[in-house]
Protein backbone atom coordinates (compact mmCIF):
# COMPACT_ATOMS: atom_id res chain seq x y z
CA UNK A 1 0.00 0.00 0.00
CA UNK A 2 1.64 3.17 -1.18
CA UNK A 3 0.51 6.52 0.14
CA UNK A 4 0.68 9.37 -2.26
CA UNK A 5 1.92 12.68 -0.91
CA UNK A 6 -1.00 14.51 -2.41
CA UNK A 7 -3.42 15.35 0.35
CA UNK A 8 -2.52 13.67 3.65
CA UNK A 9 1.18 14.54 3.89
CA UNK A 10 1.03 18.08 2.55
CA UNK A 11 3.66 20.35 4.11
CA UNK A 12 2.73 23.33 6.28
CA UNK A 13 2.68 26.78 4.69
CA UNK A 14 6.18 27.56 5.99
CA UNK A 15 7.83 24.41 4.67
CA UNK A 16 6.03 24.79 1.37
CA UNK A 17 7.37 28.31 0.92
CA UNK A 18 10.87 27.32 2.05
CA UNK A 19 10.69 24.25 -0.22
CA UNK A 20 11.72 21.81 2.46
CA UNK A 21 10.28 18.64 3.84
CA UNK A 22 7.81 19.20 6.64
CA UNK A 23 9.14 16.96 9.39
CA UNK A 24 6.87 15.41 12.01
CA UNK A 25 7.75 17.87 14.79
CA UNK A 26 7.87 20.93 12.54
CA UNK A 27 7.77 24.01 14.74
CA UNK A 28 5.80 25.99 12.16
CA UNK A 29 3.16 23.39 11.36
CA UNK A 30 0.71 24.09 14.25
CA UNK A 31 0.63 27.83 13.49
CA UNK A 32 1.05 28.06 9.73
CA UNK A 33 -1.41 25.63 8.15
CA UNK A 34 -1.13 24.92 4.43
CA UNK A 35 -4.44 26.63 3.67
CA UNK A 36 -3.13 30.02 4.91
CA UNK A 37 -0.02 30.61 2.80
CA UNK A 38 -0.07 34.41 3.10
CA UNK A 39 0.25 34.26 6.89
CA UNK A 40 3.73 32.80 6.72
CA UNK A 41 4.71 34.72 3.60
CA UNK A 42 4.39 38.12 5.28
CA UNK A 43 6.09 36.94 8.50
CA UNK A 44 8.95 35.48 6.48
CA UNK A 45 9.27 38.65 4.42
CA UNK A 46 9.52 40.91 7.48
CA UNK A 47 11.23 38.80 10.15
CA UNK A 48 12.87 36.00 8.20
CA UNK A 49 12.05 32.32 8.63
CA UNK A 50 15.13 31.50 10.70
CA UNK A 51 14.38 34.28 13.19
CA UNK A 52 10.78 33.11 13.50
CA UNK A 53 12.02 29.56 13.99
CA UNK A 54 14.50 30.66 16.67
CA UNK A 55 11.93 32.75 18.48
CA UNK A 56 9.35 29.97 18.52
CA UNK A 57 11.84 27.43 19.83
CA UNK A 58 12.88 29.73 22.66
CA UNK A 59 9.27 30.07 23.83
CA UNK A 60 7.25 27.58 25.86
CA UNK A 61 4.60 25.97 23.71
CA UNK A 62 1.64 27.66 25.37
CA UNK A 63 2.99 31.10 24.37
CA UNK A 64 3.79 30.28 20.76
CA UNK A 65 0.29 30.89 19.43
CA UNK A 66 0.21 34.40 20.88
CA UNK A 67 3.71 35.10 19.58
CA UNK A 68 2.71 33.99 16.08
CA UNK A 69 -0.44 36.12 16.00
CA UNK A 70 1.59 39.10 17.24
CA UNK A 71 4.25 38.56 14.57
CA UNK A 72 1.61 38.15 11.86
CA UNK A 73 -0.05 41.40 12.95
CA UNK A 74 3.24 43.28 13.03
CA UNK A 75 4.36 41.85 9.71
CA UNK A 76 1.10 42.79 7.97
CA UNK A 77 1.29 46.30 9.42
CA UNK A 78 4.91 46.60 8.23
CA UNK A 79 3.95 45.45 4.75
CA UNK A 80 1.12 48.01 4.62
CA UNK A 81 3.20 50.83 6.11
CA UNK A 82 6.93 50.14 5.58
CA UNK A 83 8.04 53.22 7.53
CA UNK A 84 5.94 53.14 10.69
CA UNK A 85 4.51 49.62 10.74
CA UNK A 86 2.10 49.09 13.60
CA UNK A 87 3.45 52.23 15.32
CA UNK A 88 1.50 54.16 12.68
CA UNK A 89 -1.72 52.39 13.67
CA UNK A 90 -0.99 52.92 17.38
CA UNK A 91 -0.28 56.62 17.02
CA UNK A 92 -3.36 57.26 14.89
CA UNK A 93 -5.48 55.46 17.51
CA UNK A 94 -3.82 57.50 20.29
CA UNK A 95 -4.65 60.67 18.36
CA UNK A 96 -8.26 59.54 18.07
CA UNK A 97 -8.36 58.85 21.83
CA UNK A 98 -7.06 62.36 22.54
CA UNK A 99 -9.68 63.91 20.23
CA UNK A 100 -12.47 61.93 21.89
CA UNK A 101 -11.22 62.86 25.37
CA UNK A 102 -11.30 66.53 24.38
CA UNK A 103 -14.86 66.15 23.06
CA UNK A 104 -15.85 64.41 26.27
CA UNK A 105 -14.36 67.20 28.40
CA UNK A 106 -16.30 69.80 26.40
CA UNK A 107 -19.55 67.83 26.78
CA UNK A 108 -18.98 67.47 30.54
CA UNK A 109 -18.32 71.19 30.87
CA UNK A 110 -21.54 71.92 28.99
CA UNK A 111 -23.47 69.64 31.36
CA UNK A 112 -22.01 71.49 34.38
CA UNK A 113 -22.98 74.84 32.87
CA UNK A 114 -26.55 73.69 32.14
CA UNK A 115 -26.98 72.32 35.67
CA UNK A 116 -25.75 75.57 37.19
CA UNK A 117 -28.09 77.55 34.97
CA UNK A 118 -31.09 75.38 35.86
CA UNK A 119 -30.28 75.25 39.57
CA UNK A 120 -29.96 78.93 40.36
CA UNK A 121 -32.85 81.40 40.21
CA UNK A 122 -30.54 84.28 40.80
CA UNK A 123 -29.15 84.26 37.36
CA UNK A 124 -31.17 86.65 35.29
CA UNK A 125 -30.10 87.97 32.08
CA UNK A 126 -30.70 91.68 32.35
CA UNK A 127 -29.53 92.89 29.10
CA UNK A 128 -30.22 96.55 29.48
CA UNK A 129 -28.17 97.77 26.70
CA UNK A 130 -28.00 101.51 27.17
CA UNK A 131 -26.95 102.81 23.90
CA UNK A 132 -24.20 105.18 24.61
CA UNK A 133 -23.03 107.39 21.88
CA UNK A 134 -20.44 110.04 22.52
CA UNK A 135 -21.47 113.59 21.70
CA UNK A 136 -20.20 114.60 18.39
CA UNK A 137 -18.85 118.09 18.32
CA UNK A 138 -19.89 119.76 15.16
CA UNK A 139 -16.82 120.71 13.36
CA UNK A 140 -16.90 124.29 12.37
CA UNK A 141 -15.06 124.78 9.23
CA UNK A 142 -12.83 127.74 9.51
CA UNK A 143 -12.74 129.99 6.62
Ligand SMILES: [Zn+2]
Nearest residue numbers: 012015022026
Ligand atom coordinates in the same frame (compact mmCIF):
# COMPACT_ATOMS: atom_id res chain seq x y z
ZN1 LIG B 1 6.45 22.45 8.32
